[in-house]
Amino acid sequence: MFKKILIANRGEIALRVIRTCREMGIKTVAVYSKADEESLHVRFADEAVCIGPAPSSESYLKMPNIIAAAEITNADAIHPGYGFLSENAKFSNLCEEHNIKFIGASGKMIDQMGDKANAKSTMIAAGVPCVPGSEGVIADFEECEKLAIETGYPVMLKASAGGGGKGMRAVWKPEDLKDAWESARQESKAAFGNNDMYMEKLIEEPRHIEIQIVGDSFGKACHLSERDCSVQRRHQKLTEETPSPFMTDNLRDKMGEAAVKAAEYIKYEGAGTVEFLVDKHRNFYFMEMNTRIQVEHPITEEVVNYDLIREQILVAAGVPISGKNYYPQMHSIECRINAEDPYNNFRPAPGKITTFHAPGGHGVRIDTHVYAGYMIPPNYDSMIAKLITTAQTREEAINKMKRALDEFVIEGIKTTIPFHRQLMDHPDYVSGNYTTKFMEDFEMQS
Structure with a gap:
């Protein structure tokens, strides 16, 4: 069993993990940004390390800072909570490289299921019912048009790297497809640095x-x-x-x-x-x-x-x-x-x-x-x-x-x-x- 777990998160989920660790007799390390200095998860952890300024890009998403915090406190595992780095394959692999157990999926698993187009093709192979549509990433708009006709309107365009509704567009008729394709790709590129798209039949009243x-x-x-x-x-x-x-x-x-x-x-x-x-x-x-x-x-x-x-x-x-x-x-x-x-x-x-x-x-x-x-x-x-x-x-x-x-x-x-x-x-x-x-x-x- 782990002796000390660092929680690479903030707020209520960090406090939630700390509570269970204490019940299991496991020491905890909180990490926090300067904006979270007064948060309860900082107060109730056994140790706390400041990992940067308020912006998450400079703190809760800063992998080297979190790994360094784990190493200086001798934490043997990291719990990522949800959001932030919880589904980041690079971070999972980085923990493994530093002999710190990532309490979550392996980098390979995250890559396999985190990309929604890959996940869908994997589930089809597993025999799990999937929404009719493309089996992977759509190559170009011409393929998109053809697929929309085969699938039948209405359809839903989705960003392969998406989440939180970013890069999603419902399309009800052919004349709206081109605009939806362009805007969804632009939004996905801005949000995730990736404009790969896939398509599904729009499920009505879901x-x-x-x-x-x-x-x-x-x-x-x-x-x-x-x-x-x-x-x-x-x-x-x-x-x-x-x-x-x-x-x-x-x-x-x-x-x-x-x-x-x-x-x-x-x-x-x-x-x-x-x-x-x-x-x-x-x-x-x-x-x-x-x-x-x-x-x-x-x-x-x-x-x-x-x-x-x-x-x-x-x-x-x-x-x-x-x-x-x-x-x-x-x-x-x-x-x-x-x-x-x-x-x-x-x-x-x-x-x-x-x-x-x-x-x-x-x-x-x-x-x-x-x-x-x-x-x-x-x-x-x-x-x-x-x-x-x-x-x-x-x-x-x-x-x-x-x-x-x-x-x-x-x-x-x-x-x-x-x-x-x-x-x-x-x-x-x-x-x-x-x-x-x-x-x-x-x-x-x-």
């Missing part, structure tokens, strides 16, 4: 449902059932729940089996997520694989009583998994609390928190790194907390979330708490009748 998997170094994998992440804005998740109100036992078994098949085919090691689009007829199609822990992992932990961070660490240390699959015993909902103004097109709202009162009670969990007096820097993602409620039924979990949101007081900045409170009363959400298009028609009530 649900975004992902399957949590864990694989060990012995080629064995298991699944921990699904999370429904369909409530999104600009391809960014706002709230998640498990089990999905759209799911049936038969569909859960089929999707779980496909996710395990995918993981075992590539001999996946660690915690990961296989993401699917599910159409209104409950046909499901592979979308992508995230080779890291997900923001929304707590709801899975709550319904199956399973510490995913602990399992990541055990797997990285060479411990085999049990191999059994896990199924939800309760219902859990997560609301991402962002420092954004929901009444002003969700505009980011960094600043100083003057008052912070967290809700409590049975079945309420909060993962956060902020407190009264904390200054939210403008340099990073706007998520400042995750509020999770868990109950015996979906109706009870929603009612518990309403109560918890009413108790949650954050003053000094704007947050998305009012949005989530209105969401919990929305008839389509309450009935479970929502898709990834839900937010297109949602309007905040004053």
